[in-house]
Amino acid sequence: MxxxxxxxxxxxxxxxxxxxxxxxxxxxxxxxxxxxxxxxxxxxxxxxxxxxxxxxxxxxxxxxxxxxxxxxxxxxxxxxxxxxxxxxxxxxxxxxxxxxxxxxxxxxxxxxxxxxxxxxxxxxxxxxxxxxxxxxxxxxxxxxxxxxxxxxxxxxxxxxxxxxxxxxxxxxxxxxxxxxxxxxxxxxxxxxxxxxxxxxxxxxxxxxxxxxxxxxxxxxxxxxxxxxxxxxxxxxxxxxNTLPEWLEQPVVTGIAVDMDQMKVTLEGLPDGVDLLTRLFGCLAADGVNVDMISTVSAGGRTSITFSVVSGHICQVRDSVRESLEGIDGWSLSDDSTVAKVSAVGVGMKTSSGVAARFFSALDGAEVSVLGTTTSEIKISVLVPRDQAGDAAKALVAEFDRREEQA
Amino acid sequence: MxxxxxxxxxxxxxxxxxxxxxxxxxxxxxxxxxxxxxxxxxxxxxxxxxxxxxxxxxxxxxxxxxxxxxxxxxxxxxxxxxxxxxxxxxxxxxxxxxxxxxxxxxxxxxxxxxxxxxxxxxxxxxxxxxxxxxxxxxxxxxxxxxxxxxxxxxxxxxxxxxxxxxxxxxxxxxxxxxxxxxxxxxxxxxxxxxxxxxxxxxxxxxxxxxxxxxxxxxxxxxxxxxxxxxxxxxxxxxxxNTLPEWLEQPVVTGIAVDMDQMKVTLEGLPDGVDLLTRLFGCLAADGVNVDMISTVSAGGRTSITFSVVSGHICQVRDSVRESLEGIDGWSLSDDSTVAKVSAVGVGMKTSSGVAARFFSALDGAEVSVLGTTTSEIKISVLVPRDQAGDAAKALVAEFDRREEQA
CATH class of the missing domain: 3.40.1160.10 (Acetylglutamate kinase-like)
Structure with missing residues (x-):
């Protein structure tokens, strides 16, 4: 029993x-x-x-x-x-x-x-x-x-x-x-x-x-x-916890799609972690739930792209302005019609070339990539919302072919 | 507070x-x-x-x-x-x-x-x-x-x-x-x-x-x-528990009417408590809920009237026959269209003449009384069901006049 x-x-x-x-x-x-x-x-x-x-x-x-x-x-x-x-x-x-x-x-x-x-x-x-x-x-x-x-x-x-x-x-x-x-x-x-x-x-x-x-x-x-x-x-x-031994771990197990994202980009900020602390502290205090964050720094200036889940764009703009008060030379752009598409798989840890296959699949489906973050077992991209379905289809097709390619 | x-x-x-x-x-x-x-x-x-x-x-x-x-x-x-x-x-x-x-x-x-x-x-x-x-x-x-x-x-x-x-x-x-x-x-x-x-x-x-x-x-x-x-x-x-001192206890406080009763009468039974024990024991064992019980004994023979709440008359007849097996000379009659009308009041304990007023009121309303039981604070009668309303009205009128008569 x-x-x-x-x-x-x-x-x-x-x-x-x-x-x-x-x-x-x-x-x-x-x-x-x-x-x-x-x-x-x-x-x-x-x-x-x-x-x-x-x-x-x-x-x-x-x-x-x-x-x-x-x-x-x-x-x-x-x-x-x-x-x-x-x-x-x-x-x-x-x-x-x-x-x-x-x-x-x-x-x-x-x-x-x-x-x-x-x-x-x-x-x-x-x-x-x-x-x-x-x-x-x-x-x-x-x-x-x-x-x-x-x-x-x-x-x-x-x-x-x-x-x-x-x-x-x-x-x-x-x-x-x-x-x-x-x-x-x-x-x-x-x-x-x-x-x-x-x-x-x-x-x-x-x-x-x-x-x-x-x-x-x-x-x-x-x-x-x-x-x-x-x-x-x-x-x-x-x-x-772990797959049965007879089963080979696939590189990518699933493709996740989150339609409800908004993208915010700040350009021309001075370098410095204190600024990021102020920025994300202010957004958190205003109840804005920040998801993906990418930063690129060059020539003493930093650009930041982040995505926001279920916030109001006016509130995000206000929070950003408040946090950056006294700082000049930056600009904000936003896009409230984006989606996040992610490939997830613990097999990524031990496989090389996953990112290349990921971006190649998106390229083949003519999907624009507006931002990228990765973790050990996940690659996420922001894409225009109306391309999210094509992106997911392309990724499902790409990684379902794993057996032939292995 | x-x-x-x-x-x-x-x-x-x-x-x-x-x-x-x-x-x-x-x-x-x-x-x-x-x-x-x-x-x-x-x-x-x-x-x-x-x-x-x-x-x-x-x-x-x-x-x-x-x-x-x-x-x-x-x-x-x-x-x-x-x-x-x-x-x-x-x-x-x-x-x-x-x-x-x-x-x-x-x-x-x-x-x-x-x-x-x-x-x-x-x-x-x-x-x-x-x-x-x-x-x-x-x-x-x-x-x-x-x-x-x-x-x-x-x-x-x-x-x-x-x-x-x-x-x-x-x-x-x-x-x-x-x-x-x-x-x-x-x-x-x-x-x-x-x-x-x-x-x-x-x-x-x-x-x-x-x-x-x-x-x-x-x-x-x-x-x-x-x-x-x-x-x-x-x-x-x-x-x-007790009325406020300034309030005189009425003789009768309320008139209760129970429309859902059935009357059973047994005549010509030999005297003896053992017979009653057998009779009511048998009814209880068959799940018949007996309410009012009156007995009258004369010349070595006893008549019993009892009322039954929400039972089936066939079951009552069967129970009675079973309990009186071996005894001769008795007869059973029943009436399933009766009601119980009761006058209730703790004032009855200390007042005389309540029963006289009670029956006189019913008499004035031309109500037939088919059976009677009393307790210290209650008089109950069985009446034909279609006369129960008149009986209740007459009793309410009679005992509501207590103040004039006191």
Whole structure:
């Protein structure tokens, strides 16, 4: 008998009918001799409906009460799934964050899991075949209900699996992780394996199948993760520490596309790190989230290109002007219609010529490169937003040919 | 500064708009310098909606999971009310059964409160003006969520008030307790005061404003209870241990009508208590709920009339035949179209002639009396169901004239 953690997302438990489908999937697994801890999200639109109710009674709902309110969503789906399992003659019971002893920090709406009291879970698993756990929620040191922020149920599931030292299976309406978001590159293939570090870099990949906080926990505790579809038996994607030995590590595993970027370029600045400190300090203080930064220095003058995620261009301009007050001779240009396209792969560490293939592919697709940054396992470029799709397609095609070229 | 417990029922928090109305009522009270522990029910039809969801996933939902499911209803309304109070600049927070430490028995769907951990409530009331408490729910010795059965939120509120030693105000869409159900006798007056024992006898009175389990707790711990309307400032009804000294105790406080009775008469039985034991033992074993019992014995033969609540006449006949097997010479007759009409008043203990006035009023209204039982503070008669309204009207009129006659 093996113990396994499974997680079903909101679209997998959206209706009573969906919940019965999930129950049948669990029943089949139990019939194979496994015991399960199943983490569930709230049903479909429940969370949005509750937020809308909150906004009807308050112009700025208290975060503490919002968490108290939202946590009812998972309790509802957990209880219903346990009932559906009973109806199929599988012994099951639901546990909420109080009952499971999920301790978190006290930051409402975005708490972090601090500890889990596994003795309670193990105790209950002695009596029943399936324990259904409310995802997304925990209890603060003051005994208040907290929620874990976006993707929180993934985090709950992976944390439970990490603490139990067992595998974790994440089910949703997507069949796994793809080499590129299928909405951008429909021909992108589903990946059999992804390494934790790649998954972290590819957070934007694969229609948000998996949240990066959960992956960080999986990496830290080496939890075997699996992402698959609730509604089909198609094989999904395994996220692991290292690939199986028989599998050669590809150079590039996936292509990530982030459409929501804005490019800012400053030219003619005097050299000096203090200026950068002032500049990025000022932007951070104004709540501007800076992503890619490239600097080029020549002849005592520095040019800086950086990209900004979801900021307002007027605010960026104001922040920059404020930070550079008293300095002359510089100019600012901006472009709010750019996208970031990245190739990610731990194989880059040991392969040469990846950058050449990367830029050659973009060149072949006539994509303009507006800025570049690299890490050990990633190359990112800023491109005009309307060329992002072509860029991704070209990169998917280039790096999918790896086997022929190896 | 006084501490007060208030309870708002499901119809009082049915929508976001209703919740804001309740919040304004609380804000006014806080402005007068009071601190409040407010117990809430689930919003309007929430409980029914959740039960319907449960029935969609299971043909006979597990009671444990049903309680887990239903308890989300009160948590939702409690969080929303706390948010609405914040929005009106009153400090408030919601607490569920885990947070408040409401210990109950382990009987799902119908648990009894065993204890409350008031230290947590008092601690929170040091920081905020209003603590909003989820009604209807508790935690079993095993740490499972339980619910308290019909009227459970009244019980929660009264138990909190009892433990704190403070008054309890029950708000609903009814303005108080009436001398008779206004649907039966529209001219029945609202009562200013009712004594606990009367309230217990009058459980069927006043459109189910107050559940008898709560009243039992109120009586035991002498909690000052008040029943009033959420939506008007009209003065409601106080339920107390003894009336204020300046108020003369009326002979009859209220007239209760129970339309759902069935009358069974046995004649020609041999005398003997053992026979009654067999008869009522057999009915109880078959789940028949016997209410009024009258026996008349003469010439060595006994006649028995009893009334049955919500049973099936065939089952009653079978039970009776089974229990009287081997005995000859008796006959059974039954009437399934009867009602019970009762006059209740602790003043009966010290007044004479109440029975005479009672029967004279019925006689004046040409009501047939099919059976009678009395207690220290109640006279009940069985009457043909179609005469129950006339009987109630006549009794309300008769005993409302007490002041002239005193």
């Amino acid at each position: 093996a113990l396994v953690v499974q997680k079903y997302g909101g679209s997998s438990v959206a209706t009573a009918g969906h919940i019965k489908t999930v129950a049948r999937k669990i029943v089949d697994r139990v019939a194979r001799g496994d015991r399960l801890a199943v983490v569930v999200s709230a049903m479909g639109d429940t969370t949005d409906d509750l937020i809308s109710l909150a906004e009807q009674v308050s112009s700025s709902p208290s975060p503490r009460e919002m968490d108290m309110l939202l946590s009812t969503g998972e309790q509802t789906s957990a209880a219903l799934l346990a009932m559906a399992l009973h109806d199929m003659e599988v012994s099951a019971l639901s546990l909420n964050a109080f009952q499971l002893g999920i301790e978190t920090t006290g930051r409402f709406r975005d708490a972090r899991i601090v500890d889990l009291d596994l003795s309670r879970l193990r105790h209950r698993l002695e009596d029943v075949q399936v324990v259904v756990i409310t995802g997304f929620q925990g209890i603060s040191p003051d005994g208040d209900v907290t929620t874990l922020g976006r993707g929180g149920s993934d985090t709950s599931a992976i944390a439970v699996a990490a603490k139990l030292g067992v595998p974790c299976e994440i089910y949703s309406d997507v069949a796994g992780i793809y080499a590129c978001d299928p909405r951008v590159v429909p021909e992108a293939k589903k990946l059999d394996y992804v390494v934790y570090d790649e998954m972290l870099e590819m957070a934007a990949l694969g229609a948000k199948v998996l949240h990066s906080r959960g992956v960080e926990i999986a990496k830290k505790y080496e939890v075997d993760l699996y992402c698959g579809s609730t509604f089909s038996d198609e094989e999904g994607t395994r996220i692991v | 006084a501490l007060v417990v208030q309870k708002y029922g499901g119809s009082s928090v049915a929508t976001a708009g209703h919740i804001k109305t309740v919040a304004r009522k609380i804000v006014d009270r806080v402005a007068r310098g009071d601190r409040l522990a407010v117990v809430v029910s689930a919003m309007g039809d929430t409980t029914d909606d959740l039960i319907s969801l449960a029935e969609q996933v299971s043909s006979s939902p597990s009671p444990r999971e049903m309680d887990m499911l239903l308890s989300t209803g009160e948590q939702t309304s409690a969080a929303l009310l706390a948010m609405a109070l914040h929005d009106m600049e009153v400090s408030a927070l919601s607490l569920n059964a885990f947070q408040l430490g409401i210990e109950t028995t382990g009987r799902f769907r119908d648990a009894r409160i065993v204890d409350l951990d008031l230290s947590r409530l008092r601690h929170r009331l040091e920081d905020v003006q209003v603590v909003v408490i989820t009604g209807f729910q508790g935690i079993s010795p095993d740490g499972d969520v339980t619910t308290l059965g019909r009227g459970g939120s009244d019980t929660s509120a009264i138990a909190v008030a009892a433990k704190l030693g403070v008054p309890c105000e029950i708000y609903s869409d009814v303005a108080g307790i009436y001398a008779c159900d206004p649907r039966v006798v529209p001219e029945a007056k609202k009562l200013d005061y009712v004594v606990y024992d009367e309230m217990l006898e009058m459980a069927a009175l006043g459109a189910k404003v107050l559940h008898s389990r709560g009243v039992e707790i109120a009586k035991k711990y002498e909690v000052d209870l008040y029943c009033g309307s959420t939506f008007s400032d009209e003065e409601g009804t106080r339920i107390v």
